[in-house]
Amino acid sequence: MSLLDIRNVSKTYHIGQTATHALRDVSVQIEEGEFVTVMGASGSGKSTFLSIAGGLNTPSSGEVVIDGIEMYNLRGDKLSDMRREYIGFVFQSFHLVPYLNVLENVMLPLAPTGLSSKKQTAAARTLLAEVGIAEKEKNLPGELSGGEQQRVAIARALINDPLILLADEPTGNLDTVTSEAVMNLFTLLNGQRKTILMVTHNPAYRSYSTREIEFRDGMIVKDSGARAFAFQTGETVAIGDMIGQADERNGES
Amino acid sequence: MKLYHVGLKNLERRKFRTALLTVGLGIAVAIEVALVGLTKSLESDFAKKLDEYGANIVILPKANELSLDYGGIALSGVSFGTNTLTTDDAVKIKTIKNSGNISTIAPQLLTEASVGGKKVIVAGIDFNAEFRLKRWWRYAGSQPVQPNDILLGSSVAKALGSKPGDTLKINSVKFEVAAVLNETGSQDDRVAFISLPVAQKIFGSKNELSLIEVSALCYNCPIDEIVRQTQDKLPNANVSALRQTIESRMDVMHRLQHFSEILSVAVVLFAALMIFVTMMSSIGEREKEIGIFRAVGFKRKHVILVIVVESIIMSLGAGIFGYATGLFGAMAAQPLMGIQHLQGFGISAFLTSLVLAMTVGVTAALYPAYKASRLEPTAALRAL
Ligand SMILES: Nc1ncnc2c1ncn2[C@@H]1O[C@H](COP(=O)(O)OP(=O)(O)OP(=O)(O)O)[C@@H](O)[C@H]1O
Ligand SMILES: [Mg+2]
Numbered sequence: 001m002s003l004l005d006i007r008n009v010s011k012t013y014h015i016g017q018t019a020t021h022a023l024r025d026v027s028v029q030i031e032e033g034e035f036v037t038v039m040g041a042s043g044s045g046k047s048t049f050l051s052i053a054g055g056l057n058t059p060s061s062g063e064v065v066i067d068g069i070e071m072y073n074l075r076g077d078k079l080s081d082m083r084r085e086y087i088g089f090v091f092q093s094f095h096l097v098p099y100l101n102v103l104e105n106v107m108l109p110l111a112p113t114g115l116s117s118k119k120q121t122a123a124a125r126t127l128l129a130e131v132g133i134a135e136k137e138k139n140l141p142g143e144l145s146g147g148e149q150q151r152v153a154i155a156r157a158l159i160n161d162p163l164i165l166l167a168d169e170p171t172g173n174l175d176t177v178t179s180e181a182v183m184n185l186f187t188l189l190n191g192q193r194k195t196i197l198m199v200t201h202n203p204a205y206r207s208y209s210t211r212e213i214e215f216r217d218g219m220i221v222k223d224s225g226a227r228a229f230a231f232q233t234g235e236t237v238a239i240g241d242m243i244g245q246a247d248e249r250n251g252e253s
Numbered sequence: 254m255k256l257y258h259v260g261l262k263n264l265e266r267r268k269f270r271t272a273l274l275t276v277g278l279g280i281a282v283a284i285e286v287a288l289v290g291l292t293k294s295l296e297s298d299f300a301k302k303l304d305e306y307g308a309n310i311v312i313l314p315k316a317n318e319l320s321l322d323y324g325g326i327a328l329s330g331v332s333f334g335t336n337t338l339t340t341d342d343a344v345k346i347k348t349i350k351n352s353g354n355i356s357t358i359a360p361q362l363l364t365e366a367s368v369g370g371k372k373v374i375v376a377g378i379d380f381n382a383e384f385r386l387k388r389w390w391r392y393a394g395s396q397p398v399q400p401n402d403i404l405l406g407s408s409v410a411k412a413l414g415s416k417p418g419d420t421l422k423i424n425s426v427k428f429e430v431a432a433v434l435n436e437t438g439s440q441d442d443r444v445a446f447i448s449l450p451v452a453q454k455i456f457g458s459k460n461e462l463s464l465i466e467v468s469a470l471c472y473n474c475p476i477d478e479i480v481r482q483t484q485d486k487l488p489n490a491n492v493s494a495l496r497q498t499i500e501s502r503m504d505v506m507h508r509l510q511h512f513s514e515i516l517s518v519a520v521v522l523f524a525a526l527m528i529f530v531t532m533m534s535s536i537g538e539r540e541k542e543i544g545i546f547r548a549v550g551f552k553r554k555h556v557i558l559v560i561v562v563e564s565i566i567m568s569l570g571a572g573i574f575g576y577a578t579g580l581f582g583a584m585a586a587q588p589l590m591g592i593q594h595l596q597g598f599g600i601s602a603f604l605t606s607l608v609l610a611m612t613v614g615v616t617a618a619l620y621p622a623y624k625a626s627r628l629e630p631t632a633a634l635r636a637l
Contacts, residue, residue: 056547056631077552077553080551083548084551089549097259097545100262108545111254111255112551
């Protein structure tokens, strides 16, 4: 059984009289541990695909099965549980809550859980240290650079230890150096068997992934298929260090 | 971090927004509190004035029940039977349980006498009480004060050819015409008024009275209750309410109340609209936040909890601020509006302002939550 099984998914957006067929009968299976880059021209349906895979957008037809559970058959509250427990989502425009500081933003998915504040804080601090901005935990999102905000968003996506990390152009608003740091972070996470789907416009990032899918006009036109891959073992560099180095090169920090 | 922290942080970190919404809602509440309170005060002031305007209770001796018709003053001479009214009875009225509602007691002794050679109805009255009761009296001359002053109704003065300053004789007692009443169109035109003790003396009727007119403040108290209490104190008298007067006053008061109710409803609607518009101005921002909450796995009820906590705290603040502002505003407006006693600012007004602020504030805050929760999270995230 695949971790993520997308079966005959179509999505049509209706605005007034015009209908946009964003996805047309898309089927694909993603196995645990894969790092998939999703490519394709603007408007080809990548974001739609990702949001449907992440339980944020109901398909017009078709099924999305994660870990054997058909997501869009769930009632509203169960779907919320699913999002919280199975999926971490990173958006191109970060989507941090402006009035919550860095630490609080990372803890946000834990707020509805019964977890004690102490444990929440400890978990959030660990992740902030991993993504390398522990020293900014009291800052508000508005006081951070784009790269820093994206790292907060990644930490937030990881706080529930999701099975799947979905990232829609996570480097889209970042410069090359910071982007590379994020890619290294993803590689590291994938090394820890985290399944990752990442939309990107940068062909260079294909090399980080284990599989590429390409969309055109709402259909998958290319799929490199699950490539035999070896987990990097003996990785010793901390993620935070890598990003920290990137920031220094970038003149940030 | 608990869910309610999220709402609290929003209030705390976006102080300007919080202050703006609190003040906006507070001002709406203040307008409601002030307007409703002022109308109520005006209403009760007005009711009091209305009640003081003429008598609404008449007390007659039981024996003369049928022969004495006050409306037309068809007097067949005052009979001095066993069931007579006395000056003591007038004093007793002040001892009823609802004595606080008694505004004026005007005793009268009526008799027919020869004045300047003509048969005229003479009324012995308490000048002060009578002038208080009959606020519509206008006269030429000066208000009678001396024991031998006489006040003439317009027809009497015409018949006698008297004017202020003239002297007249009743039963060989000399009186000076202090004033002549302008025409009233009532029985008062055909009466000569002298002071009560003097009348009792010259007509040899000691402390007896023909009738007592009472004006009771019955806005807050049923007139029947006052009548009953008075009747209990004066078993030998016949106490009756002037129904017609009371009914017409009630009618006026009901119209005023109706008007003030409509006004309050209009003000509340206006207040609700005002705050709704303010809240709606940031609906896109709210929807996006809710999209984030939903995307990270908040259930609908979690989103609602965040929003309700936030809006309840804000609305409570607005309710208290609004009540205080409304009260101060009304106190400032009170002298300008000539209101004697402020009413309608008690605990119930305070609770009303809290409930009003909460209802409007929470409803307006829940609307974007409701709207956003019907959207897909992706659509909510696009909002703005
Ligand atoms: N909420 C929406 N309402 C209407 N049409 C939409 C909506 N979202 C996407 N679309 C349309 O669906 C099509 C696919 O959009 P989508 O965002 O999935 O593309 P994309 O591949 O992510 O593009 P990009 O690379 O520019 O982000 C486009 O034609 C887009 O205009
Ligand atoms: Mg996109």
